[in-house]
Amino acid sequence: MPSPPVNSAAEPAPPPARQGLREIVAALVRLIVGESNPRIFWVPFIATTVVVLMVVTLDAMMRLHLASLSHLDLPPWRAITDEYSSGVVVILLFPILVRLAVMQTPWTRPGRFLLIHGSGALGFAVAHVMLFVLVRTMVYGLFGEVYDAGKYGGFFYEAPRDLITYAVCVGGVWGAMVLFQASAASVTSPQRAVFDIRDNARILRVPIDDILAVRSAGNYVEFLLADGRRPLMRATLADTAEQLTPHGLARTHRSWLVNKTRIAQIEPAGSGDFKLTLGKGVEAPMSRRFKGAIEG
Numbered sequence: 001m002p003s004p005p006v007n008s009a010a011e012p013a014p015p016p017a018r019q020g021l022r023e024i025v026a027a028l029v030r031l032i033v034g035e036s037n038p039r040i041f042w043v044p045f046i047a048t049t050v051v052v053l054m055v056v057t058l059d060a061m062m063r064l065h066l067a068s069l070s071h072l073d074l075p076p077w078r079a080i081t082d083e084y085s086s087g088v089v090v091i092l093l094f095p096i097l098v099r100l101a102v103m104q105t106p107w108t109r110p111g112r113f114l115l116i117h118g119s120g121a122l123g124f125a126v127a128h129v130m131l132f133v134l135v136r137t138m139v140y141g142l143f144g145e146v147y148d149a150g151k152y153g154g155f156f157y158e159a160p161r162d163l164i165t166y167a168v169c170v171g172g173v174w175g176a177m178v179l180f181q182a183s184a185a186s187v188t189s190p191q192r193a194v195f196d197i198r199d200n201a202r203i204l205r206v207p208i209d210d211i212l213a214v215r216s217a218g219n220y221v222e223f224l225l226a227d228g229r230r231p232l233m234r235a236t237l238a239d240t241a242e243q244l245t246p247h248g249l250a251r252t253h254r255s256w257l258v259n260k261t262r263i264a265q266i267e268p269a270g271s272g273d274f275k276l277t278l279g280k281g282v283e284a285p286m287s288r289r290f291k292g293a294i295e296g
Contacts, residue, residue, distance in 0.1 A: 019219060019236070026238035032099045037180045038242055041098050044172045049091050056087035077143060085135040089128055094169060097124065101173035117170065125162035129155045193247055197223055199231040208247045212278045214240055214257040224282050226262075250293040252276065252286035260294050 029038050060083040067074035097120070104116040133153045140147035195211065197204040210226040216237040223231050233240075241249070241257055249257045258276055265277035272288035286294070 023236050023238070026236060028095075030238060032095050033102050036102060036177065037245070038238070039180055040102070040173065040176045041095070043176050044098065044169070045094055047172065048094055048169055052087040052090055056083040059083045075143075077139075081136055081139045085132040085139070086128070089131040089135065090165060090169075092131075093124060093127060096120075097166065097169045098173050101170040102177070105174060105177070117166075120170075121163050121166040124166045125155070125159045128162050128165075129153045129158050195244065195247075197231050198233050204229075204231055208244065208249075209259070209261060211244070211249065212259055212262050212280065212282050213284050214244065214249065215284070216255040224278075224280075226279055228280060250290075252284060252290045252293055254287070256284050256286075258284050258286070258294070263294060266294075 026038070029041050033041050060079045063079045063083070064074060064076060067079075100116060100120045104113050106113055130153065133147070133149045136147045137149070192207045192209065194205050195208050197206055206223070206225060211223055212226055213224045214237065215222050215224070217232060220232045220234050221237055221240050223229075223233070225231070237255065237257065241251055244257060245251070248261055249259050252258045258278065262278045263276050264279065266286070267275050267277075269275045269285065272291075274286040274288075274291065276284045276286050276294075278284060
């Protein structure tokens with residue numbers, strides 16, 4: 001029985017504008033998580049967004065309900081502004097928390113861990129308070145009122161809750177890292193894994209260990225195969241990397257993926273960069289930013 005393909009059957013190519021947006025978003029996620037699985041960002045981000053929006057919605061509803069029971073005049077816009085300004089700021093700051101979590105995990109270098117996450121937690125609390133005070137001030141002004149932030153903007157009231165929020169968010173990212181790393185390590189198959197390359201109207205089913213490298217070619221990616229073929233597929237390098245990285249290909253350059261088992265020679269190329277020699281005379285660059293990608 002043939003091995004199942006890594007990717008699904010051909011799908012219609014997205015419009016150029018949508019493709020460009022996807023590439024921008026993918027580039028931003030790569031900037032945040034480096035060469036880690038992009039799901040390390042997306043899963044905690046989506047979960048955090050859903051939980052935060054649920055909590056602030058319930059808090060706003062509860063405030064309005066209690067105000068009604070106490071016969072207090074609380075306009076709905078005020079309750080919504082007070083609660084959602086805090087929650088939306090947490091969501092906007094979340095990518096920074098992911099970056100800090102990926103930068104320093106709790107199981108290496110305790111001193112650096114305390115420095116990065118101690119500073120990060122304090123910075124998060126300060127930024128959170130400053131930004132939601134700014135948002136509330138602007139919205140209150142639109143309604144002809146003045147927002148009273150109190151002394152220090154309520155920082156010392158918010159700080160303990162912000163520290164808990166920081167710990168939960170960063171801990172969630174670490175949990176995702178452990179989960180996806182364990183999942184990737186447990187993937188075993190007695191058969192050769194194959195990858196479907198959609199080359200125009202045809203689909204090439206290629207064993208992954210026959211892929212020497214993949215490089216970006218505009219709106220396409222070009223596969224450099226062991227038999228000398230160079231098929232093109234309309235896709236982003238980021239999407240291709242997400243599918244092939246668990247199977248031994250590594251990002252060595254912003255425009256290249258390389259099969260680590262096919263590297264025959266590594267030589268300096270100047271300025272801290274390297275040149276990789278693969279089979280069939282194929283050469284690929286490795287920038288110093290990705291020099292750790294082929295280790296192990």
